Amino acid sequence: MKFVxxxxxxxxxxxNRAVALNAAELCDPGIELTLFDDxxxxxxxxxxxxxxAPPAAVLAFRARLADADAVLITSPEYAAGMSGVLKNALEWIVGGGQLVDKPVAVITASPATTGGERARAWTTETLRMMGADVLPESLSIPSVGTKIKNGRVxxxxxxTQLREVLAAMGRAAKRKAEPAAAEG
Ligand SMILES: Cc1cc2nc3c(=O)[nH]c(=O)nc-3n(C[C@H](O)[C@H](O)[C@H](O)COP(=O)(O)O)c2cc1C
Known part of the structure; x- marks a missing residue:
């Protein structure tokens, strides 16, 4: 299975990049999680x-998402909302439709005690509008500076929470794949 x-x-x-990199290491065997981090x-x-004509970088981004069985978003909260670069990226996907019915887990990490939960709520709302299957196991990580040292969780x-998010992504991806497997 492929996660992006x-x-x-x-x-x-x-x-948030550290969270994604650590998540890649915590995946079960048979699951490959790669980062789209620029x-x-x-x-x-x-x-x-x-x-x-969508630019080549957009086409490449869309192709990565189309090829993924599930998507993980890890993002900060800026000014009580989603980061601007993430919102911009998602706007390119609205018309492409690559997240329609795709399992997506949203993680926000913040040094604040709120964990960026307002950004997670906003990101979830945007993703649902786009037709994504936003997983309830999504997570806000408060006081992240006390939980990650030198890039390691x-x-x-x-x-444990990250493993649970990844397991939920795996279960959701498997559910989506089952009808196709049954048909052929
Ligand atoms: C302009 C600016 C606005 C911010 N606004 C918020 C905010 O609304 N809520 C919050 O929890 N953290 C806020 N932060 C703190 C970020 O959560 C913190 O910088 C975090 O480490 C950024 O994520 P990163 O470590 O993945 O880069 C803000 C930081 C900056 C520079």
């Missing part, structure tokens, strides 16, 4: 450009 993680932060020392590659969303309960 979209990292909604451009910061070099991003906790949202700088995507130009600003422009509907005219999309209608004329050192907090055992967070490691």
């Amino acid at each position: 993680a979209i990292v909604g932060s451009l910061r070099a020392g991003s906790y 949202l700088r590659a995507l130009p600003w969303f422009e509907h005219d450009v999309e209608l004329a 050192t907090d055992e309960s967070l490691r």
Whole structure:
């Protein structure tokens, strides 16, 4: 199975990138999680450009998502909402439709005690509008600075929570694949 993680932060020392990298290591055998972690590659969303000819970076991003059995989003909260680069990336996917019926888990991580839950709520609302299957196991991680040291998730309960999110993604992806398997 293939999972793709979209990292909604451009910061070099991003906790949210660390969460995605640690999640990749916590996947069960047979599941490969790869990161799409440079949202700088995507130009600003422009509907005219999309209608004329979506840029190569957008086509590559869409192809990665289309090929994924499930998607993980790890993102900071900025100014009480979703990060701008993540919103821009999702706008390119609305017309492409690559997240329709796709299992998506949303994780926000923040040094604040709220864990970025407002960004998670907003991201969830946007994804649902796009037709994604947003998993209830999605997670907000408060006080993330106390749980990640030198890029490693050192907090055992967070490691367990990440495993649970990944397991939910696996179960949802399997459910989606079953009708196709039954047909042929
Ligand atoms: C301009 C700005 C706005 C921010 N707004 C919020 C916010 O509304 N809620 C929050 O929990 N953290 C907020 N933060 C703190 C971020 O959560 C923190 O910088 C976090 O580490 C960014 O994620 P990253 O480590 O993955 O880059 C803000 C940070 C900046 C620079």
